[in-house]
Amino acid sequence: MSVELRSKDEIRAEKRKNRTGIYLISPGLLVLTLFFALPVVVLLAMSLYVKPPGAEIGEFVPGFELSNYATVLSAYWPELLRSFWFALIATVLALLIGFPMAYLVAVRLRERTLLQGILLVLLIAPFFSSFILRTQAWKQILADEGFIAQSLKFIAILPPDGHLTATPFAVVAGLTYNFLPFMVLPIYANLGRLDTRLLEASADLYASPITSFTKVTLPLSAPGIFAGTLLTFIPAAGDYVNSALLGNNRDTTMIGQVIDSRFFKVIDYPGASALSFILMISILILVTIYIRRFGTKELM
Amino acid sequence: MKNIGRWLIPIIGGAAFIYLLVPIAYIFVFSFNDGGRANLQWQGFTLDNWLNPCGAPAVCESLVHSLQIGVVATVIATALGTGIAIGLVRYKFRFRKLTDVLIILPLATPEVVLGASLLAQFLNLGWELGYTTIVIAHVVFCMSFVIVTVRARVSSLDSRLEEAAADLYASPQAAFWKITFPLLLPGIVAAALLSFAMSFDDFIITNFNSGSFQTFPKFIYVSATRGIPPQANVIGSAMFIVALLVVIIGQVISYRRKKQLENA
Numbered sequence: 226m227s228v229e230l231r232s233k234d235e236i237r238a239e240k241r242k243n244r245t246g247i248y249l250i251s252p253g254l255l256v257l258t259l260f261f262a263l264p265v266v267v268l269l270a271m272s273l274y275v276k277p278p279g280a281e282i283g284e285f286v287p288g289f290e291l292s293n294y295a296t297v298l299s300a301y302w303p304e305l306l307r308s309f310w311f312a313l314i315a316t317v318l319a320l321l322i323g324f325p326m327a328y329l330v331a332v333r334l335r336e337r338t339l340l341q342g343i344l345l346v347l348l349i350a351p352f353f354s355s356f357i358l359r360t361q362a363w364k365q366i367l368a369d370e371g372f373i374a375q376s377l378k379f380i381a382i383l384p385p386d387g388h389l390t391a392t393p394f395a396v397v398a399g400l401t402y403n404f405l406p407f408m409v410l411p412i413y414a415n416l417g418r419l420d421t422r423l424l425e426a427s428a429d430l431y432a433s434p435i436t437s438f439t440k441v442t443l444p445l446s447a448p449g450i451f452a453g454t455l456l457t458f459i460p461a462a463g464d465y466v467n468s469a470l471l472g473n474n475r476d477t478t479m480i481g482q483v484i485d486s487r488f489f490k491v492i493d494y495p496g497a498s499a500l501s502f503i504l505m506i507s508i509l510i511l512v513t514i515y516i517r518r519f520g521t522k523e524l525m
Numbered sequence: 526m527k528n529i530g531r532w533l534i535p536i537i538g539g540a541a542f543i544y545l546l547v548p549i550a551y552i553f554v555f556s557f558n559d560g561g562r563a564n565l566q567w568q569g570f571t572l573d574n575w576l577n578p579c580g581a582p583a584v585c586e587s588l589v590h591s592l593q594i595g596v597v598a599t600v601i602a603t604a605l606g607t608g609i610a611i612g613l614v615r616y617k618f619r620f621r622k623l624t625d626v627l628i629i630l631p632l633a634t635p636e637v638v639l640g641a642s643l644l645a646q647f648l649n650l651g652w653e654l655g656y657t658t659i660v661i662a663h664v665v666f667c668m669s670f671v672i673v674t675v676r677a678r679v680s681s682l683d684s685r686l687e688e689a690a691a692d693l694y695a696s697p698q699a700a701f702w703k704i705t706f707p708l709l710l711p712g713i714v715a716a717a718l719l720s721f722a723m724s725f726d727d728f729i730i731t732n733f734n735s736g737s738f739q740t741f742p743k744f745i746y747v748s749a750t751r752g753i754p755p756q757a758n759v760i761g762s763a764m765f766i767v768a769l770l771v772v773i774i775g776q777v778i779s780y781r782r783k784k785q786l787e788n789a
Binding site for chain 1: 533534535537538539540541542544545546547548549551552555565566605606608609611612613615616617618620624627628630631632633634635636637638639641642643644645646648649661662664665668672697719722725726728729732733741742745746749753757758760761762764765767768769772773776780
């Protein structure tokens, strides 16, 4: 087993194998370096650019203006906090809605292959109909003259002059809606491997259904929940399609919208870059804490 | 208590499926709306939109752009991503940890930041925004998903199969193309489909790196304020139906395989 025992031929074969590995990995790695790693560095550099006195709109020179960060943070901290808050609510809602969905398809319908297949197809297919088209449809469904708003007014849950669109409710509902499959699919994949005999065993040992759920099902589905929450939270925090189409007022603006308008309307590249960088770092910190706290086998 | 649990899951699950599908039903119904550009209210049933889906200006042009970009980005991302996935699992490699970070980080970065950093890069390089910059952006964000999907497949593959092929005097190339590749193919196809769907549907990253180049999601976003033409609903519905068919065919194939394996 030791190195000395290997023949020259074997060592040569090993080297050739390594070279194949390099050929396989290098092209993709090059693309990721040039168009992911480097751009993040460029973004960081751009966030420190300076606007020289008397410069035209959109004219900046390389510099080290740390105050760019203080400026955008003091101006846009409400939007930043709101983005995380909305994303968090949407993630929790998606989990509360998505877990029963995944459980229904993966466990309850295990014996009924046809129905299981149909529901699984319906879970995947929305990915292919346009995301923005669906959000726009959702807006029209929630519109004042729409069925839902009218019914809610009829049963007096919504005041007669109330609206559903252009509210935080609409934005969070849109976020939950759009990222729900990202929550359901990992949990489904996980519950698909759940051995239901374990639940029978726990029932035989006089565990109540709730105990069985919290002590058996939930810990076993933890990796799926973990992946699902990350796949929902991260894109939701940066999303601005939902807040722009379903909200688009002061109480609903999310940070993505601000970054977009700083880049393209105000032409404030350093400010926009600083905000992007703040968003990236905050998410990385949150995700790291989350992984440290829950990313072990003893989740829950 | 047991009864509540029994019914709670089908009720919440069923309601969730309705939640998921109502907007799609809405898109489908309104694809038959005789509304012209004002497709906000029901104006009457017509088949015209389905018979002439390119009737509204710029709808099909943007659709063709999105399809082209989707195909090109998917081919490149799948090829590069599959290479990395196989290389990482099967070969010793010096910058393994660094490569892992480079793969995972784009997944943990919100689209708006990926878009903004690429825009910063292109502005610095002085590249004109358009077709090429969109393709590059899509390759980058699709690649991570391809790598994760294919790598799971490579890891679950039994490497003794290749060793057996080598024992039977297959060259490494022959062992790869006759044994490894066919076994990886379902994973690669799934990754490519996912990649195409993500590229076709992407708005945020595209918006940052497209300049005035129009894609289908951009077209819908821009026309959202003054009413999306019903022809766009036709295209959205048609995509959904095609996706249904693709997924159903995939399910049937995997079901048959399972049956074959059980019988063997």
